[in-house]
Structure formats: C-alpha cells, structure tokens
Amino acid sequence: MASGDRLAIIAGSGLLPHYVAKAAVDEGESPFIVRLKNEADLNWDGYESEIIGVGDLAGLERIFKNNGIGRVVLSGGVKRRPEWREIHPNLKSLLKIPSVIKTLLAKGDDAVLQMVMKLIEAQGCRVLGAHEIVPGLLAVTGPMGARVPDKADQDDIRKAMHAAKTIGLLDVGQGAVSVGGRIVALEGVEGTDAMLERVAHLRANGRISQRRKGVLVKLCKPQQDVRADLPTIGPSTIANAAKAGLAGIAVEAGRSLVLDRETMLRDADQAGIFVCGIDMSLGGDFKE
Template identity: 35%
Template sequence: MLALIAGTGDLPPALVARLPERPLICALDGFRPALTPEITFRIEHLGSFLTTLVDRGVTEVCLAGAIKRPAIDPAAIDVATKPLVPRIMQAIAQGDDGALRVVIALFEESGLVVRAAHEIAPDLLPPAGVLSRKPVTIDQRQDAVTAEQTIAEMGRADVGQACVVRNGRVLAREGQAGTDAMLARFAPSDDPLWGVVDGLGAVLGDAAEWLSGADGEPTDARGALLFKAPKPDQDRRADLPVIGPHTAKGAVAAGLSGIVIEQGGVMVLELDDVVATLDAAGLFFWVRPKGGA
C-alpha cells in the first residue's frame, strides 16, 4: 500500500491521477494539499505517524509537493517522537537536500520504501530536445552552460534549483520562495517607466539593458533564460524540481527568451500547455541533457 505525503501545489493531484488506486493521502499540519487528506499529522507527532502508517499496512511512501520547515512546539512532542528529536533538529538545521535525507532515513528505518514521484509518473519527465517552435541560439546555449555551472555552485550550498541568466551574467538565483516568486520579481508593473525603458534600450543599447533596484539587483530580465535542474548530488526521491503552466506564464511575463530544464531532472506538469504558452509568446523550451552544449 502506498501513502502519499502531499504538500501544496499541483504535483500531488497529478500523481494521484496517474495511479491505478488512490493512495493513502497524508498531509503535514499547516500545509493542506489540493487533495483531501485521510491523515493530517504534526511534526511533533512524527513517531506516532510512522507507527500509524505501518499499522495501516503502508509499505511505500512518496513525498510530493511543497512543504516549508515547520515550527516545533517542544511541549507538543509526544512520547513516540521524543527519541527522534535529535534527528528532527538535525534535519531542520540543514539545507533542503540534507533535511530530506534525514526524513527519508526515518521513513526507511520504520520499514517503509520511499518512492520518487517520477518513478510513479515517468511521463512527467519529457524527452530531450527543443520542444518549442522557437530554436535555441548559440548564445543561449552558452548561457545554459553558465546556468548549469551556477546550479552546481548553488547545490554545494544546498540552496535553490533555478537561476536566470543573460549574456553570461546571472541575474537571479532561486531562494526559499521558489521559481515562480523569482520570476515575479521581473514581471513589469504598470509603471510608465517600463515603456520609457523600451525606448532607451533602442537608443542606448547595452547601457540600458537593465535597470537596478535599490539593492543593485537587475529588475529587467528581458531576453534572459530560466534554467532549472536538480542539485548535482541531491537524493532524487524527493524535491525533484517541477515546472508547469504557471512557470511558463511567469517566464512570458518577465520577458524571458525561454526555459531550459535538465533532461531527467525536472518534472513538467501539463507539458502541452507549457509548450503552447511558450510558443504563443515566441519563447523556446529546451529539455537539455546534463552537460549538453
């Protein structure tokens, strides 16, 4: 029997739709998924939750969807969870991948097999190639190399799985808020200044290529590409990157030239809609083999 530990977002429903039988839906308190959970648990009751899964005949679990690090109330920790507290605190103190490795180990030590989302739904990993009508230029391919190197650097710090690059320059790195929030920083407002920048760009060229905000970071990402890939050494049974139509719309709103994802390392929800959105706006979509040119 499979239990789906469902976070927020569209991935958990996409997995359930692909399974021949509905799994046991579980959710961490405070992170209600777009599904009705049969079990909602608190992190302070993790030990009891693991026992409940085993008692109900669960043999496999899949962790899917977004969950932020919960606050822990020491007074609420139950007896079954007290022996796990040092491990839980170790997980909270680490980066995303390090934390997930600790959590996965706790499930495995309870006799549960942890299955990856893409193992359940392999069709969410699109084939390699440029899937859009818009081709990828030589300069954009070089930017993808820069972006891949950037993700590798970010991976060593165990933070983020996406970045925005233009002309060899990294304009943004994904933070805890996620890819869509990163792209939203570059979406133009209704400020008349945006129209002025269009005119200045034609006159001044690279000197007006982007504006800077108060912190010196670029606020204009037009012509840049979004690159998304897993951290180089992460445990791919959890937290494999995901994009979907909302990400495609965010890339269009930000004026990007296209999206690059690592083949076999990023799941795509509603692939046809993603490609159609990018095609309609003249953006490219490249599923790039790791290390590809």
C-alpha cells in the same frame, strides 16, 4: 500489490500529488493521502486521507500501521519547516531527535529531505520518487515546444547552468537566471516563481537590460536524492518567465518534472518561450 505494501502519498502544495495519486489509481492502486497541515491545498474527495502536522512522526507511524502502508512518495511543496516544539517523535525516532532538530535549524532543504526519508524508512517503509509512479512527467532531452534556443540563449543556458550547479552544491536552491551572459538571480528558499517575480521587478526598474531576454535553468542539486524535490516546472513557470521577459527555460532532462505538459507547452508557444531539456552527462548539451 502485496498485503502491507499499500502506497501512501505525503502531499504538500501544488499539482504534483494529484498527478501521482491519479497515476497510482490508473495502475489499480488505492493510495492513502497524508495531507500535510497548512500545506496540502488540493481537494482530496474520493481518496482515503488524513491531515497530519509536518513534524508528527508518531502520527505518521500510526497511519502507516493502521493502513498497511509499505511504500511512500513525498510530493508537493512545503513552505515552512516545523518548529522543534511541533515535532512529536515515536519510539523509533526518539533517540534521533537531537540530530533532527539540528538539521532543521542549520541544514539546507536537501539535507532535511534526506533526514525525512531516513525517518520514514525507519518505520519499515520504502520511499519512492514521484517519477517512479509517473515516469511520463520527466523532462526529455531537447526542445519540447515549437521554439528552439538560439546561440545567445545557449550561452545563457551554459552560464545559468554553472550557477545553478554551484548553488546546488551549497544546498541553497536549484535555479538560476542569466541575461546576456550575466547571472541576475539565484533561487533561494523563496522558490522559482518568487525568483522570477524578482527578475521582473528588476527589469521593470532598469536593473536588467530590456534588450536582452535571458534564460532560467533548473537543475538537480549534485548531491540530491532524486526520490524527493526534483526540479519542477509547469504553466505558472511559463507565466512568470513571460512576466520576467525571458526567452526560455532549460531543465535537467531525466531528473526534472514537467507538470501539465500540454497546457504548459501551449502557453510557452503562445508566449514565444522555449522549453528544453539539457543532458548534464553531455555537459548540458541537447539534441535538436
């Protein structure tokens, strides 16, 4: 690693930042953890780190300069966008503040993330995707567990895939649920787990058939920069899919992350839920 090319991990909530940090350490790196205030929820003992507000661009520049940062990975969830009053610009971002505020107020998550990456690059750093540090997290094509989707499941995959692609184009969300060929839920700002809780509630109240199970599909937004916010599933996704009565989960192969794969697939097999990667270049097909 060249001088001035240290890796910084901007850590939000969830397990992904930890996976990225561990992989970096295994490769002989000494990553600096930028813990986002009120978002990062892991214990970072043993790592050099600092807490910073989501909109503190001046603080971010200081951290990069003082710690020789040249590469940056954005990882983990961010539940809340900063208010314009919370934005602390540096000289390099001062002229961009009007467009920054406009994006925060009126644009979707993908537009916001692309803006954030441009602001980081303006500091002279390269932005990497989490999958570039931990390629083993990427979903593969085909069934990943013991169960394989049947014909009805495949019909639901195709239906939910089309819906997920449509809302992705609108920069709304990445996921959709189809039950018996009917779209029953689309992911918004609440996230996947909250959407699945909504599906479970609808089923419990008789709004969704008890006889038909259904499928969750998660895809990258067509215009998405794959360096941030790749669709992600893990053990909590399996638990919530089971509560929602779903038959399985399909994610975009090569452009989705699978966290705690061994535990997730064990839980999926025990719950009778399939997990598969779909190849969008083949129209959403998968090889068995």
